[in-house]
Each structure stands twice: as structure tokens, then as C-alpha cells.
Amino acid sequence: MTSIIQFEHTLSCIDNINVNSIWQMHYIFHFLMINIEKILIVILHDDLYWSILMATEISDILDNVLSIFKKKYEHIRNVYIELVSTPQDNCAGKCVMDLVGDFKYIGKMRSKDVRVDYIQIHNDPTYKIDDLIMTLLHEISHAITPYIERKVKNDWIIMDHSHKFYENFLLILDIAYQNKIITKKYDLRSLKNYDGKQAHNAD
Numbered sequence: 517m518t519s520i521i522q523f524e525h526t527l528s529c530i531d532n533i534n535v536n537s538i539w540q541m542h543y544i545f546h547f548l549m550i551n552i553e554k555i556l557i558v559i560l561h562d563d564l565y566w567s568i569l570m571a572t573e574i575s576d577i578l579d580n581v582l583s584i585f586k587k588k589y590e591h592i593r594n595v596y597i598e599l600v601s602t603p604q605d606n607c608a609g610k611c612v613m614d615l616v617g618d619f620k621y622i623g624k625m626r627s628k629d630v631r632v633d634y635i636q637i638h639n640d641p642t643y644k645i646d647d648l649i650m651t652l653l654h655e656i657s658h659a660i661t662p663y664i665e666r667k668v669k670n671d672w673i674i675m676d677h678s679h680k681f682y683e684n685f686l687l688i689l690d691i692a693y694q695n696k697i698i699t700k701k702y703d704l705r706s707l708k709n710y711d712g713k714q715a716h717n718a719d
């Protein structure tokens with residue numbers, strides 16, 4: 517097998533993962549150039565391109581996505597991403613936060629502001645980069661949504677995926693679409709449908 521043929525095979529794998537924005541391509545070509553030996557080894561073993569995206573490259577891509585939202589939402593400016601290979605609770609993503617201030621009461625609901633420390637993403641080698649980005653966008657939506665509880669009989673029940681959460685998630689996805697991070701435009705129904713399938717993994 518010549519190296520030219522191997523390179524073409526690699527490029528076809530890139531098409532398959534739908535990474536089509538210019539800045540993501542920049543990282544991929546940078547990665548291809550500095551990791552060509554590893555790539556050739558993997559191609560010879562007939563593996564998939566995205567399974568060899570190294571943690572540092574994934575980290576760069578996710579940091580770039582987060583930085584777009586840090587410009588818009590000042591209170592998440594110090595939030596960082598922690599990539600983990602084996603999360604304790606097997607979540608695809610987690611938004612680690614503290615509650616601040618007093619509860620605000622509105623009808624049968626009460627809410628508190630949040631201060632987010634970091635977002636944990638499960639870097640499972642079987643996940644595609646698009647899945648990791650969607651998980652990050654989901655967690656960013658948690659980071660900009662207040663903590664909300666609803667009173668049921670005499671108990672306060674946490675509403676982690678409240679209506680407000682989905683409103684914010686749509687907003688985040690719209691910004692992601694405008695910045696060519698994702699290629700699909702979501703409405704509330706298609707989002708809940710997508711998120712429902714993922715929710716058992718995400719937190």
C-alpha cells in the first residue's frame with residue numbers, strides 16, 4: 517500500500533464523522549501532520565479515524581467550543597473541561613457546580629443561582645467527536661441555567677431538565693449552529709427527542 521492511498525483512506529474517514537467547519541479541519545490536518553506514523557499504523561489495522569483522536573486534540577476542540585460561550589456568558593469564564601476515561605457514575609457528561617445565595621420562590625417552584633467549577637466529559641474511545649461536542653453543549657446549558665426545585669406534596673424535587681433548561685439548551689444550540697460547530701438546526705421537539713435518547717447517559 518502506498519502512502520498516497522493510505523492518506524485518501526484517512527480523508528474519507530473524516531467525511532464520515534461530519535467534521536465540516538474550517539477550524540475543526542485545521543485541528544484535524546494539524547493532527548494528521550504530526551501523527552502520520554500513528555495514523556499509518558492504525559490504517560494498516562483497519563481502524564476508524566476518530567478512534568485515534570488523541571486526548572489532547574479532543575481537549576483542544578472542546579476548549580475551543582467552550583471559549584465561544586465564555587465570550588457570551590461571563591459567569592462561566594473560569595469553567596474548565598475535565599476529560600475522563602472512566603467516570604465514577606458512568607455519565608457521558610457532568611456539570612459540577614455549587615449553589616449560591618438564597619432560594620427565590622415562584623409559585624410551586626424555587627430556584628438558586630449556580631457557580632460552576634468544571635464540566636466533566638467522558639472521553640470514551642467509542643464516542644465520535646460530534647457526540648462529545650453535543651455532550652459539552654448539553655453541560656454548558658446546565659451551566660447557564662439556575663438550579664430549580666418543584667414542590668410535590670411536602671417534598672422539594674430537583675428539576676435538572678426543566679423547561680428553562682431546554683430553553684437555554686436551544687439557545688446554546690442556536691449559537692453553536694451559527695458558529696458552524698453543529699450542522700443541524702433544532703427546535704424544542706427535535707431537541708427533546710434527541711436529548712431523551714441521550715439523557716440516560718448525560719447528567
Ligand SMILES: [Zn+2]
Nearest residue numbers: 654658718719
Ligand atoms: Zn442534563
